[in-house]
Amino acid sequence: MHLVTTTNKVKENWGGKYFTLEFIRDPKKLVKDWKKEGGIVVHLTMYGVPIDKVIDKISQINSKILVIVGSEKVEGWFYYNSDYNIAIGNQPHSEVAALAIFLDRIYKGEELNIQFSDAKLSIIPQERGKKVIKNG
Amino acid sequence: MHLVTTTNKVKENWGGKYFTLEFIRDPKKLVKDWKKEGGIVVHLTMYGVPIDKVIDKISQINSKILVIVGSEKVEGWFYYNSDYNIAIGNQPHSEVAALAIFLDRIYKGEELNIQFSDAKLSIIPQERGKKVIKNG
Numbered sequence: 302m303h304l305v306t307t308t309n310k311v312k313e314n315w316g317g318k319y320f321t322l323e324f325i326r327d328p329k330k331l332v333k334d335w336k337k338e339g340g341i342v343v344h345l346t347m348y349g350v351p352i353d354k355v356i357d358k359i360s361q362i363n364s365k366i367l368v369i370v371g372s373e374k375v376e377g378w379f380y381y382n383s384d385y386n387i388a389i390g391n392q393p394h395s396e397v398a399a400l401a402i403f404l405d406r407i408y409k410g411e412e413l414n415i416q417f418s419d420a421k422l423s424i425i426p427q428e429r430g431k432k433v434i435k436n437g
Numbered sequence: 438m439h440l441v442t443t444t445n446k447v448k449e450n451w452g453g454k455y456f457t458l459e460f461i462r463d464p465k466k467l468v469k470d471w472k473k474e475g476g477i478v479v480h481l482t483m484y485g486v487p488i489d490k491v492i493d494k495i496s497q498i499n500s501k502i503l504v505i506v507g508s509e510k511v512e513g514w515f516y517y518n519s520d521y522n523i524a525i526g527n528q529p530h531s532e533v534a535a536l537a538i539f540l541d542r543i544y545k546g547e548e549l550n551i552q553f554s555d556a557k558l559s560i561i562p563q564e565r566g567k568k569v570i571k572n573g
Contacts, residue, residue: 311529348560348567351549380565390549391560393447398537402549405538413487413526413538424484424527429516431484 316417332382335367342383344369345399349386356406359385368403370396452553468518471503478519480505481535485522492542495521504539506532 312320325331332342341364359366369379380386389399404412416423425432448456461467468478477500495502505515516522525535540548552559561568 315528348563348569350562350564353546353549377566380567386564388560388562390551391562392451392551392553392556395533395537397531397533401531401534401537402541405541410489413489415526415528417528420528424524426486426524426527427484428486428522430513431516433484 314420314422316420318417318419329378329382332367332369332379335365336382336384338365340365340367341385342367342369343385343387343403344371344375344379344383345389345396345403346371346375346380346386347388347391347393348380349388351388351391352403352406355385355387359387360407368400370400372396450556450558452556454553454555465514465518468503468505468515471501472518472520474501476501476503477521478503478505479521479523479539480507480511480515480519481525481532481539482507482511482516482522483524483527483529484516485524487524487527488539488542491521491523495523496543502543504536506536508532 312318335342341362343359343366345368369375369383371379387403389402421436423434423436425434448454471478477498479495479502481504505511505519507515523539525538557572559570559572561570
């Protein structure tokens, strides 16, 4: 899964070495190649089918999933070449929020418990204040 | 609930007249006043208690809830004066995503079905393409 990460320092401290950030010159080629390789393409758009209606089907997909999140002006091509156009609410919203809710549904909330094995730092949850430990 | 809305045009077309955006000169006063009025203050922070452990308690709150989302440098004061410091995952993340997941837990996913009564436009969900209708 391609996801935008923040700075390398965050990645180095908190893990997640398999996250990469790439700028793609030709996003349509990416979509075509992805599908050729047997991958599934999901486009998150407020015009699509409500997530609740397709999440069961999506959850059963065993192929890799490319998630497209656009802004106001996504070309029609992406609507017609995605396997699923999925709405995280049929109203204007933050794309970051849409991606978060989509991943949350896919992972059934378990994403909140993920610990990256390559993390140098870990948090010990506190009711007040901050507690961070160095791993290993 | 105070939430940042986007442009007035979005609000006018898609409804949600009760969303307001205000810049606050003294956020500590806002917190103090909120609590004096019987409101509850929730601070979303990766250092806090995992959402899964407190969501049942939070869901039973009948008072108004002020949600604080900060960035890297939130003063300790807010940690000590919030009723709850809640982590949407104990790792660095998007604050917008954290707010989305928090609201999703509070509303049990039903927020995706909200229709604003003052919306001038509505979307008819489509598997491909866009369909928007004018209301009334």
